[in-house]
Amino acid sequence: MHDNSGPILAFRYYGNMAPCLKYNIVPTSHVECTYSPTRSFWSAPTVINNPNLQINGFAVGLNYGGPYYESLTARRTRDDRILLFRPHDHARHLADAATAVGMTAVPEHIFLECVRKAVAVNTSYVPPPQTDAVLYIRPLLFGPSVPRIRDSPAQYIFCVFVQPGAVYPRTAAQNAIVLSDSGADDVPTAAETQKCSRTETWDEGWKRGLGGTGQLDGRQAERDDYTMKLHLENTRHGSFIKGFTASAFIGVQEEHGRYTLMVPRHPSRSIISDSCVAIARQLGWKVKVGPISVDDIDTLSEVIATSTWHWLLPIRLIFCPSARQTVVYHAGSHKAGSACRVLRNAIGKIMGGEVSDIWQWCVLVTQED
Numbered sequence: 140m141h142d143n144s145g146p147i148l149a150f151r152y153y154g155n156m157a158p159c160l161k162y163n164i165v166p167t168s169h170v171e172c173t174y175s176p177t178r179s180f181w182s183a184p185t186v187i188n189n190p191n192l193q194i195n196g197f198a199v200g201l202n203y204g205g206p207y208y209e210s211l212t213a214r215r216t217r218d219d220r221i222l223l224f225r226p227h228d229h230a231r232h233l234a235d236a237a238t239a240v241g242m243t244a245v246p247e248h249i250f251l252e253c254v255r256k257a258v259a260v261n262t263s264y265v266p267p268p269q270t271d272a273v274l275y276i277r278p279l280l281f282g283p284s285v286p287r288i289r290d291s292p293a294q295y296i297f298c299v300f301v302q303p304g305a306v307y308p309r310t311a312a313q314n315a316i317v318l319s320d321s322g323a324d325d326v327p328t329a330a331e332t333q334k335c336s337r338t339e340t341w342d343e344g345w346k347r348g349l350g351g352t353g354q355l356d357g358r359q360a361e362r363d364d365y366t367m368k369l370h371l372e373n374t375r376h377g378s379f380i381k382g383f384t385a386s387a388f389i390g391v392q393e394e395h396g397r398y399t400l401m402v403p404r405h406p407s408r409s410i411i412s413d414s415c416v417a418i419a420r421q422l423g424w425k426v427k428v429g430p431i432s433v434d435d436i437d438t439l440s441e442v443i444a445t446s447t448w449h450w451l452l453p454i455r456l457i458f459c460p461s462a463r464q465t466v467v468y469h470a471g472s473h474k475a476g477s478a479c480r481v482l483r484n485a486i487g488k489i490m491g492g493e494v495s496d497i498w499q500w501c502v503l504v505t506q507e508d
Contacts, residue, residue, distance in 0.1 A: 165264055166190065167301050170257040174243050174295040181246070181297075184253045186260050190300055200281025200296075207236040207280050210447040211410070212273040213258050213301075213504060215265045216492035222501040224490050225410050226254055229278065232408070237280055245280060245297045251502070254278060257299035259508035264303045268491060272305045275447070306448075311473040312455035313444070315383070316365035317433060367444055369457060371433055379403070380431045386444035386452065387412040390431060391478040393440040398478050399425040401439065411445040411486070417498060418485045433459065437466045441476035451475070451483040 167190050173182045200206045209229040213221055230250035237244040254276060258265070266272035277300040284294050369388070371378040380403050382388045387409035390401035400419045402412060416426050436442070442454035453475040456467045469476055475483070488494045489501065 165302055167264055168257070168260045169301070170253045170260075170299045172245075172249060172253050172297045174297070176243070176294065181249050184249075184256050186256065190302075192298065194283050195285055197285040198281070198283045199285075200283055203282075204240060205242070205281045207233060207240075207242070209233050209278045211254070211276045211278075212447060212490065213265055213276060214273050214490045214492075215268050217268045218492070220492055221258060221262060221265050221504040222490065222492050223254065223258065223276075223504060225414070225500045226251055226502050228410055228413075232410075233278060233280060242280065242282070243295050245278075249297070250278065252508075253297060253299045255502070255504050255508040257301050258504045259506050261301050262504075262506055264301065266303050270305070272303060273490075274301050274303050276301050306450060312453040312469070312475065313366045314364060315367035315369050315442070315444075315454050315457045317369045317371060317457065317459045317461070365458065367452075367454060378433045380433060380436075382409075383444045386446040386449075388431075389415060389443040389445060389451075390436070390439040391441035391443065391476065392438065393478065397424075398422075399427060400478075401431055401435075402426065402428045403431055404429065409445055411447060411450060414486055414489075414500070415443075415445060415451070415482045418482055421497070422481070422485075437464075439466075439468070441468055441478050443479050443482070450486060451479050453479045 168186055168188045169190055170184045170186055172184045174180070175182075194201065209232055211224060211226060211229045213223050215221055227247065230245070230247040233250065234244035234247065236242075257276065258274060261274070265274045279298045279300065280295060282294070283296045367386070368384045370381045370384065372381045373379075380388050380390075382403060388403055389412060392399040392401060398419070400416060402416060416428070419426050436457055436459075442457065444452040444454060446452075454468065455471060455473060456465055458465045485494075489496055489498075492501065
């Protein structure tokens with residue numbers, strides 16, 4: 140269940156000493172909390188001294204839906220504090236996901252207690268501030284038991300896992316492709332769905348060979364080095380941008396040094412996208428939230444993909460196979476545009492405690508947690 144898909148950059152931090160960096164899977168501890176419907180009660184968080192789960196192969200969470208999860212981060216500041224970024228919002232997102240499918244929602248105070256405890260028992264793995272790295276946090280909710288009635292699991296487990304790592308290393312501008320108008324656009328995107336194990340990573344596997352029209356687009360995208368896949372919502376009024384497979388979509392229009400952010404519907408479902416919107420408004424930029432026609436991508440000066448894993452990732456070009464059109468941004472430069480740099484720098488400073496947190500997004504973690 141834990142998403143250790145390969146080696147990552149690991150850190151062990153010892154106060155003022157130089158950090159030890161190596162590529163491997165870190166044996167972090169995790170936190171578990173169990174809900175019993177017979178008592179309508181969540182157990183006290185328990186620390187497990189490994190990142191592994193023991194689970195029955197017939198468990199509801201493996202066979203009948205879920206698990207549901209969030210992705211957030213913790214960063215160490217220059218004055219050696221540890222800050223969580225927007226944990227209250229992630230708690231509400233997970234609660235909404237659980238409620239939508241009839242699962243018992245994790246109360247916000249329990250979510251925060253478990254996340255803070257998971258970070259507190261792994262403080263030595265929170266990367267030092269001079270590195271472009273964070274502690275990734277994965278809260279996970281699923282049904283672990285084998286029920287008598289398929290849709291009525293006897294209990295739920297809420298887990299919080301952590302792993303240190305560098306912010307996703309693809310910092311250079313990426314090539315994107317609009318997937319085929321038929322079939323592929325039924326794939327849910329990270330920005331528009333609750334985060335279930337069926338989305339994001341599993342969608343990538345689906346496109347690589349498990350059927351559907353999207354299979355051809357996904358394979359062609361890999362062959363032609365399109366690292367980002369853009370999905371559309373097709374309506375009788377036209378085709379509109381939904382988002383990238385595992386990232387939200389932000390468009391930027393620039394005119395005489397003035398910026399306008401273009402954001403598809405429901406920006407609050409992506410924490411980083413929502414943060415960009417708030418920062419842009421605070422900077423005096425215009426923000427337009429609503430449908431973005433795929434025909435309008437050539438009116439944008441920048442396109443940005445946002446997610447917890449890479450924060451803000453610039454898009455170098457977008458290829459539309461149906462129109463045989465390629466839209467290139469910043470003359471094909473592999474560097475981020477000016478709006479992307481401003482927003483990424485602003486978010487990084489807030490996460491790192493370098494500027495005033497006027498939105499009160501960050502929550503302090505101490506070893507006493």
